[in-house]
Amino acid sequence: MARSSLRPEVGQTGYPGKLIVVEGIDGSGKSTQLHLLDKWLRSLGLYVFFTEWNSSDVVKEITSKGKKKALLTPTTFSLLHATDFADRYERNISPLLEAGYFVLADRYVYTAFARDVVRGCTPAWVRKVYSFAVVPDVTFYFQVPPNVAMDRILEGRPKLKYYEAGMDLNLSNDEYESYRIFQTRIVDQYESMVQKDKFVNIDGTLDIEEQQNQMRHQVMKLLPAAKVPAVLELEKREGEIE
Amino acid sequence: MTQQLAAHPLKFFGEGISYLKRLESKGSLIVVEGPDGSGRSSQIDLIISHLEAAGHAVITTGLKRSELIGAGILEAKHKLPLGKKTLALFYAADFGDQLEHKIIPALHAGYVVLADRYIYTLMARSSVRGISRAWSHDLFGFAVKPDLVFYLDVPPEELFHRVFQKYGSLDYYESGADLGLADDLFESFVLYQRGIAKEFKVMETKYGIVRIDGGRPIPEVNADLQKRIDGYLRTRVRPQS
Numbered sequence: 001m002a003r004s005s006l007r008p009e010v011g012q013t014g015y016p017g018k019l020i021v022v023e024g025i026d027g028s029g030k031s032t033q034l035h036l037l038d039k040w041l042r043s044l045g046l047y048v049f050f051t052e053w054n055s056s057d058v059v060k061e062i063t064s065k066g067k068k069k070a071l072l073t074p075t076t077f078s079l080l081h082a083t084d085f086a087d088r089y090e091r092n093i094s095p096l097l098e099a100g101y102f103v104l105a106d107r108y109v110y111t112a113f114a115r116d117v118v119r120g121c122t123p124a125w126v127r128k129v130y131s132f133a134v135v136p137d138v139t140f141y142f143q144v145p146p147n148v149a150m151d152r153i154l155e156g157r158p159k160l161k162y163y164e165a166g167m168d169l170n171l172s173n174d175e176y177e178s179y180r181i182f183q184t185r186i187v188d189q190y191e192s193m194v195q196k197d198k199f200v201n202i203d204g205t206l207d208i209e210e211q212q213n214q215m216r217h218q219v220m221k222l223l224p225a226a227k228v229p230a231v232l233e234l235e236k237r238e239g240e241i242e
Numbered sequence: 243m244t245q246q247l248a249a250h251p252l253k254f255f256g257e258g259i260s261y262l263k264r265l266e267s268k269g270s271l272i273v274v275e276g277p278d279g280s281g282r283s284s285q286i287d288l289i290i291s292h293l294e295a296a297g298h299a300v301i302t303t304g305l306k307r308s309e310l311i312g313a314g315i316l317e318a319k320h321k322l323p324l325g326k327k328t329l330a331l332f333y334a335a336d337f338g339d340q341l342e343h344k345i346i347p348a349l350h351a352g353y354v355v356l357a358d359r360y361i362y363t364l365m366a367r368s369s370v371r372g373i374s375r376a377w378s379h380d381l382f383g384f385a386v387k388p389d390l391v392f393y394l395d396v397p398p399e400e401l402f403h404r405v406f407q408k409y410g411s412l413d414y415y416e417s418g419a420d421l422g423l424a425d426d427l428f429e430s431f432v433l434y435q436r437g438i439a440k441e442f443k444v445m446e447t448k449y450g451i452v453r454i455d456g457g458r459p460i461p462e463v464n465a466d467l468q469k470r471i472d473g474y475l476r477t478r479v480r481p482q483s
Contacts, residue, residue, distance in 0.1 A: 058324065058328075059332075071339075071343070072339075073338070073339070073342045073343075074261060075259060075338045075341075075342065075384050076335055076338045076339045076342065079331055079334050079335035079338050080335045082331045082335075083328055083331040083332045083335055086325060086327040086328040086330075086331050087324065087325065087328040089325075089327070090325025090326070090327055090328055091325060119261075120260060120261030121260070121261075122257040122258075122260050122383075124257060125256065125257045125380070125383050125384065128377070128380035128381070128383070129331075129380070129381055131377065131380075132327060132377065
């Protein structure tokens with residue numbers, strides 16, 4: 001299939017490409033949804049790049065060493081995640097947006113705005129540190145009652161990592177209790193961003209297909225005009241199969 | 243007679259560190275800035291000896307020295323070229339680790355903390371690489387303001403000879419080789435160091451950096467520094483009642 005022009009009109013980010021972000025607490029279902037969106041965009045013949053929070057090889061090794069020693073202060077923790085983000089941003093996100101890609105980010109700066117602030121960093125400071133990052137074309141926020149999301153995660157009584165459970169905050173000596181308090185606080189931070197950062201809310205308790213339909217409906221607005229007939233055709237065919 | 247040091251509140255560049263509970267310093271934070279070859283290390287050694295002889299407890303700190311991250315930066319630099327913001331944040335993380343685990347506790351305890359370079363070098367490096375000064379300033383909003391900051395000023399041409407005689411080669415980053423300023427390393431080194439010196443000039447008034455002529459013989463530079471440090475430390479002693 002012919003690829004779309006590498007230089008379509010410049011979008012909200014100031015780049016020809018499009019940046020689509022999912023945010024929400026662990027267990028909100030955001031990664032599943034982004035995966036489905038990824039498949040869809042690729043099936044349309046678009047250039048797609050997927051990137052994930054805390055995944056830069058360069059930074060990972062050092063972060064995990066520190067995490068094991070439980071030595072990280074909130075500021076260092078925040079700066080290491082910012083380093084990870086900057087590496088992915090400078091290496092992939094920015095150049096690929098420039099090249100016209102659909103960049104799909106599983107967590108973006110808003111994760112730092114939520115987690116680092118819960119850990120005690122000043123909100124204004126965290127925002128300034130990440131001020132080099134472009135505002136996404138769309139940020140989907142997966143709203144799930146904290147208990148539902150946490151039940152999904154805790155169902156199998158997994159071994160929670162020290163920082164994942166927010167144990168560094170001394171919320172509780174019980175890691176599951178600590179995790180619950182920590183996640184609830186993160187939700188509060190996310191909720192405070194919904195208006196300000198123009199999140200598109202997705203009800204994470206809906207059926208997977210329904211959530212995906214809502215996302216695709218939003219993303220349709222970002223597709224190059226030439227792709228829209230293909231989408232409608234695809235939907236028609238799927239309709240016939242049903 | 244014991245000299246009791248007066249506690250003073252820690253001052254920060256910006257927001258500070260809101261989750262810290264103890265925010266006073268009984269010690270002093272003294273920074274020596276200057277490029278490689280400016281005589282920084284020799285001066286720091288002399289200052290330590292002098293201060294220790296005078297009965298002060300001294301610790302030193304520097305860039306890339308945190309247990310957590312220091313070695314990682316060197317490793318990462320060798321593996322893959324890092325972007326300028328990535329590098330800036332990596333150094334900031336390393337600095338933050340040392341600040342909270344070493345510098346601030348030592349200041350609480352009444353040490354003279356002698357910093358072999360501080361955030362000013364990091365800000366200067368970032369700025370010559372095109373990162374906005376405002377962003378760097380905001381990034382270090384959590385950093386403690388030093389009590390004294392010196393900058394050892396040596397002309398780049400002179401620095402080149404000192405570095406070359408000492409190491410027999412030039413450091414890739416210290417020559418600004420990543421910036422593609424010039425074809426040969428000598429020219430690149432001079433242009434880069436000139437850029438760094440200019441950044442320090444810009445920062446001088448804003449951050450109260452004291453410029454010291456580092457082109458003089460070591461003992462002369464040392465006498466100059468020591469006089470200023472001793473003068474400052476006398477003001478830090480609590481008046482005996």
